[in-house]
Amino acid sequence: MASPLRVKGHGEPHSDIMTWLGTYKASTPGLMCADNATVRLDADNEPQPDALLRIKIGGQSTISEDDYVEGAPELIVEIAASTASYDLHQKLNVYRRNQVQEYLIWRVYDNEFDWFKLEESKYIQLEPNKDGVVCSQVFPGLWLDKMALLAGDLAQVLAILQLGLGTPEHQSFVKKLSEH
Numbered sequence: 233m234a235s236p237l238r239v240k241g242h243g244e245p246h247s248d249i250m251t252w253l254g255t256y257k258a259s260t261p262g263l264m265c266a267d268n269a270t271v272r273l274d275a276d277n278e279p280q281p282d283a284l285l286r287i288k289i290g291g292q293s294t295i296s297e298d299d300y301v302e303g304a305p306e307l308i309v310e311i312a313a314s315t316a317s318y319d320l321h322q323k324l325n326v327y328r329r330n331q332v333q334e335y336l337i338w339r340v341y342d343n344e345f346d347w348f349k350l351e352e353s354k355y356i357q358l359e360p361n362k363d364g365v366v367c368s369q370v371f372p373g374l375w376l377d378k379m380a381l382l383a384g385d386l387a388q389v390l391a392i393l394q395l396g397l398g399t400p401e402h403q404s405f406v407k408k409l410s411e412h
Contacts, residue, residue: 249283262289264286270300272300286307324337
């Protein structure tokens with residue numbers, strides 16, 4: 233039997249993240265979004281992140297013959313309630329060593345959201361722009377209104393995402409993905 237998960241501490245935040253990522257995927261052909269899928273990163277690490285987003289063709293990871301993600305997806309999200317310390321230390325180091333390009337941690341009980349980008353083998357935290365929006369450096373148009381997410385305003389989160397999806401950068405990314 234799986235570990236018990238609280239609704240407000242995990243279930244609802246997880247659903248919001250999956251809605252956000254699924255909406256992005258729906259507008260960006262060539263991506264795969266997965267929920268709690270096992271990822272074979274290396275001989276010692278097979279995590280099951282809460283969510284992941286990967287580029288299907290030309291990305292860092294593949295799908296194995298037995299239907300597992302092998303290699304580092306471009307983006308991993310963890311919903312951290314009681315596991316915040318583990319997600320911010322051990323998992324962060326495993327994902328960094330294995331070249332996960334962006335790592336997002338929603339620390340539900342701290343009411344915080346951290347978005348890290350891999351640069352020169354180190355994670356740096358992405359900060360919101362002047363409008364309070366954090367923008368993916370790997371997935372053009374994947375925009376997140378951090379305060380709306382933390383406030384539970386999914387409609388605003390999706391409205392800001394729609395603005396990102398309307399940018400020329402996102403359209404160029406879609407075109408690039410379709411060429412593979």
